[in-house]
Amino acid sequence: MPHWKSEQLQQLLEEQEPQLVFGQAVKLAQALDMEFIGLTLHLHVAARGPLVILYNNYPSAWNARYQAEDFIKIDPTVAKCHSTTLPLVWSDELFHEVPQLREAATAYGMTHGWSQSVHDQQHNESQLSVTRAQGVVSRDELFEKSAQVMWLCNTLHAALSAHHLAKYSPLPQLSERELEVLKWSAAGKTAADVAMILSLSTSTVNFHIRSVISKTNASNKAGAIAIAALRGLL
Numbered sequence: 001m002p003h004w005k006s007e008q009l010q011q012l013l014e015e016q017e018p019q020l021v022f023g024q025a026v027k028l029a030q031a032l033d034m035e036f037i038g039l040t041l042h043l044h045v046a047a048r049g050p051l052v053i054l055y056n057n058y059p060s061a062w063n064a065r066y067q068a069e070d071f072i073k074i075d076p077t078v079a080k081c082h083s084t085t086l087p088l089v090w091s092d093e094l095f096h097e098v099p100q101l102r103e104a105a106t107a108y109g110m111t112h113g114w115s116q117s118v119h120d121q122q123h124n125e126s127q128l129s130v131t132r133a134q135g136v137v138s139r140d141e142l143f144e145k146s147a148q149v150m151w152l153c154n155t156l157h158a159a160l161s162a163h164h165l166a167k168y169s170p171l172p173q174l175s176e177r178e179l180e181v182l183k184w185s186a187a188g189k190t191a192a193d194v195a196m197i198l199s200l201s202t203s204t205v206n207f208h209i210r211s212v213i214s215k216t217n218a219s220n221k222a223g224a225i226a227i228a229a230l231r232g233l234l
Helices: 007-012 016-032 060-068 077-083 101-106 139-168 176-186 191-198 202-215 221-230
Strands: 036-045 049-056 112-119 125-132
Touching: 007 016, 007 221, 016 036, 016 049, 016 060, 016 139, 036 221, 049 139, 060 125, 060 191, 077 112, 077 125, 125 139, 139 221, 176 191, 176 202, 191 202, 202 221
Parallel strands: none
Antiparallel strands: 036 049, 036 125, 112 125
């Protein structure tokens, strides 16, 4: 399994500017031998309707064509990611109903890879695709790297959806103790480390971590840290 450097993960979790967050994600994807990474956020905002927000490092000409021809409406990765959180390997079979989209993406160097989605309790969704021009994705490679791509999808969803929803939702109301626990966790400390530093039991620390995850609508501790950083709480 390709190993990411801890410094890279720390940078991703600590960045507060969305484009810089995504820039770190690009580096992590490239460390997995992928050239391109694209994230599509589908956010539900009360009294406003759904928002679709795109982040990617695709060629600008492809982005222009994708938008001009409204490919999002026929893209099978988008449609299928709405109903599954399993990785979807890019193949001729996946695109069999829209071979022209497959051919167009290939012309811009996006031929092999897979898409992964995450859905939260508020029905917001993120779809992450990692692709390259050469090298079919084997079953072994998918098994080897899919957990890392899933983690990246979850973390980007937590951080970037929080940023874009911030203007429509109040800040999470975290207690002083919850903020203390979160700040030490963001510094890379384990629950046992935090318990020792704050003279608490490990179970109490874990209780506060669960509370923070719930209040920030994150899927895990890393996501809660990313959200708190983007909202200026750390």
